[in-house]
Amino acid sequence: MSKLQNAIVGGVRAAMGYVPGSWLPGGTPDPLIDKRVNLGTQQSRVDGPDKVKGAARFAAEVPMEGLLYAAFVHSTIARGRIAELDIAAAEAADGVALVMTHRNAPKMALPPPIGLTNLKAAGNNILPVMQDAEIRWNGQTVAVVLAETQEQANFAASLVLVRYEVVAARTDFEAGKANARTPDSLMIERNRLKKGDADTAFKTAATVVDAVYRTPWHSHSPMEPHAATIRWDGDRLIVHDATQMLNGTAGSLAKVFDIKETQVFVSSPFVGGGFGGKALWDHQILGAAAAKLAQRPVRLVLSRASMQRLVGGRSQTEQRVALAADRDGSLLALLHHGYSVKPAHSVTDEAFTLTSRSLYAARSFDVVQHAIDLDLLANTFMRAPGEAPGTFAVESAMDELAHELQIDPIELRRRNIGHSDPVSGAPHSQSDLMLAYDLGAKRFGWERRPSTPRSRKEGEWLVGMGCASGSFPYVRMPGMSARITIDGDGRATVASAAHEMGMGTATVQRQHAADRLGLPLDSVTVRIGDTSLPFGSFAGGSSQTASLGAAINAASTKLAGELLRLAGNDTPLAGLRANEIEFADAGLRKIGDPSRHESFASILKRAARSDISVVGESSAPLEVLKFSMHSRSAIFCELRVSEVTGEVRVDRLVGSFDCGRILNPKTAASQFRGGMIMGIGMALTEETLLDERSGRIISASIADYHIPAHLDVPDIDVLWTDIPDPRTPMGARGIGEIGIAGVAAAIANAAFNATGRRIRDLPLTPDKLL
Structure with missing residues (x-):
């Protein structure tokens, strides 16, 4: 079972008095x-x-009388204390109604953490919010300015002067590996997995592929910035928020302000993109606190820079994948080890190793990952959390093994596909990844793929094709x-x-x-x-x-x-x-x-x-007690790489999906394509740049954090098996995240087919391909 399935089922079993094997x-x-x-x-x-x-009407468009507008002042150090805080000039600036700091902020409790079995909690950053002078990450809010216009608030925020007592901070990923923790579980799923004798398999196998793959930090950059319009009506809190956790936000704010949940009303009829990041962060809490102090409604819209400093994203990962196979490509052992960042105040595991447990029927497994505690903003869920970086590593390794054995990459997967859960042995509720591959390969024209890398050239362009699998659990x-x-x-x-x-x-x-x-x-x-x-x-x-x-x-x-x-x-x-x-x-x-x-x-x-x-x-969801339930993808990519500049141009993507019954082809195709476009960004352009000397994010704008634009997106074709899952409502499984899983690997594998260069470090920038 997946991490989400296991988390839910654990609570279900306890609530129902379930006895293992009883039903x-x-x-x-x-x-x-x-x-x-x-x-x-x-x-x-x-x-x-x-x-x-x-x-x-979105969260920042709800009209209210007497609105004040918020601006945030962020810390410029990763660890230490505020030694001096001068807000006099800001308070005297035109239009300013309030400057809130830890000196005058109301008392607030810690936000309760997002819980898969506690659906009335939505907190990501489990730290005190403006309750003391401590600085715990670079970007933490040290002052909130409320003014009559946004421009006045922004200007006044620039007048706040802060001096810090700096303490040495842990911000270096490589250095942090030495003190990494090995948690017992990943979102309640057991972390360490040992099945069979992997050590012997690696010593005796005909072929072994063993490599390290790296993915960078990724930041949430939805079309709609994080925003809220907030007011107090007596002791009742009214929040118009951009959130994907309505009741979790209401329950959390009730705990933070020590009021009843029935006293909190949260409205969010439209959200301009969520992807896992639109839960409860400091800005909603600070907005509610400032509105309470000012006794006026508050509107806050995070700038792109503030979003990068206050809203977490996908953790950096380093993953070692080793595959041992016999001469016909059957997997004898699968090893998946690695590191991700999880600060002590973060609640989210970047559980990339869970992917390798469900896709392929290796005879033995050796799987574990380690968490690095750094003084950084908490990481959080981002579309296909764990599975997106995990499939990049596993599916790149499968392509390397196919090349070593001179076996077609699709045929290698066919020989190793699991007909039941590879770890637990549970039957699939419905699963036909190879049908998705067959349909996708026909639509894509896979038979035209050259088996020898760097063998197809058009002028300065080297042309290649690649494929990869993706997986995401039913929840x-x-x-x-x-x-x-x-x-x-x-x-x-x-x-x-x-x-x-x-x-x-x-x-x-x-x-x-x-x-x-x-x-x-x-x-x-x-x-x-x-x-x-x-x-x-x-x-x-x-x-x-x-x-x-x-x-x-x-x-x-x-x-x-x-x-x-x-x-x-x-x-x-x-x-x-x-x-x-x-x-x-x-x-x-x-x-x-x-x-x-x-x-x-x-x-x-x-x-x-x-x-x-x-x-x-x-x-x-009792169906997950017996069945292994996952959606699958088969992703195909054709691209070209310039021999002159190293530029990568993706010409075509085909996504073929096995994810139960499709309920609305128009909206489903949009979801699949959206996920695949995020996969293009993951493969080629997206990278949150962190100054590891200070812990400061330096790519704090869309000019510096590159997401795919219209001209970056090629023709994308999607299709599906449309086989109903007999044990799900309407025969359907979720499709929001499967679209991104496998895309980065398919692009990297196509780049290898084009150039003969194996890039194991995302993104695939020109300097790595020259």
Whole structure:
């Protein structure tokens, strides 16, 4: 099982009194796998028109009377104390209403850490927030300035003078390896894995590939900067936030300010990209504290530089991968060791070694990773956390092994694919990576790939092709809730504190609810995005679609029973039990007998009711107790490398995915392409530059931190197997993160095929290829 699966299941087992071996559910296929009208069809995003017209309000666009605007002053050292803090000039500047420092900030408790079994917590940086003079990382906020305009706040912030007592800081990755910790677990998954006799296998194998791969720090750079509009209404805190953790943010802020969770309202109907980074950081806490002091609403929009200093990203990694194989390429041993950074105040493991446990059926495994504690901003989740850097290392090593053995890279994978979980032996719920490879190879034209590197040239350009696999676990969160309301006209409204970050949540769940309730698509409305709605888990781990789908399913089951009870005896449904009816034609009917049907509107009218409303909750994800459940990708790349400049130009990408049933091809294709574009950035351009002398991030703008622009993105083709997973809601698994997994490796492998140079250190910049 994956780290997320194991974390969830651990809590589920404890809550249910589960005894190992006492019950392993086989799972019942969702009837919507075969009965679909709207699911599986192309539907445009329901939020699209409002976004195009500018009518969709994001966190920094909510109007409030008397707004003050915030600017942040960041520390310039990594470790030490504030010795002197002069705010007089800032306080005297035009328009300034408040300068908040540790001297006048209200008392605040530590934010509770993000927990996979505690969905009411969202903290990333588990440190005191402006409670003392201590400096714990370079970029920590030392002052917040509130003014009547953003420009006035920014100018006044530049007038704050700070002098520090500097303490020697630990900021060097290489030096930190000497004191690295070896945690017992990675997000509750066991860290150390030893299976079989890997040592002997490496000594006796016909072929061994053994190399070290490195990936740099990556910073979150979503289209919408982190932002919030905050006010206090008496002792009630109202936060309009850009977050992917609505209830986690509300629960955390309640703990920080020692108020009841019911006193915190968080709204986030639209988020301009999340990718794991839009949880609770210091800026929301500081904004709420400053609003309390000033007794006025506060708007804060982090600058790109402030985002880099206050919002963590993907940790730097160093990974050793060794593969031992016999002459036909069968894996005898897989070793995956390495280092990532996890400061003591961070809650996120960059669990890159988990990838190597699920993809290939090696006869023996030797897997462990170590955590380096540095005086830096906490790292956090970033699209396919762990799996993105992990697949770069493992899939680069597989390509190296294929080259050594002179075996086609796809054929090598075919010979080693796991037909059950390679470590636990659990059966796959549904898995067909090789079908994805076959479909993708045909679409891509893999047969044209030259087997000899550096053998295809077009002018100054060396042309190559490469492929790689990706993997991401299926996750479904317990406790996700949804309310279904049927009104007197027979229309349905589905409501949940779920999130819309650009992936099409409301669109797909509208399709789902319409099919589930036997309604036309235009008779269903979906409300999401604030904590007044039934409880929602976070949008992360590619879990939201399946989790919310399960909640809607549970609510529909309850709704059927309530409607049947409401119908009474004077109805075509009289005498029927819940298991004898189904939703159809905007009402209920007897299964197999369309003549015994009554509409929702008719039932409600006869009962003198204007509506009926029920809440359903997603059950514990017991399917992961028995089955190994992962989505897979087969990524293909064709690129060219200039012999003159070393420039890399990706010409084509094809992504072929095996991830259950696709619910909306239009929104799914967008998700896959978005992930693949992030993979291009990971492979070629993205690198957070850290001055290890001071711990300062020096690539603190989009000018310095390079994400792919339109001209960097080639033709991207996506396709999928569309095989339903029989043990998931709607037959679907999450797709938000699988798109990036394997892309960097496919690009690096194509660069090797083009040039004959093996680059094991991302990004693939021209200097490394010349």
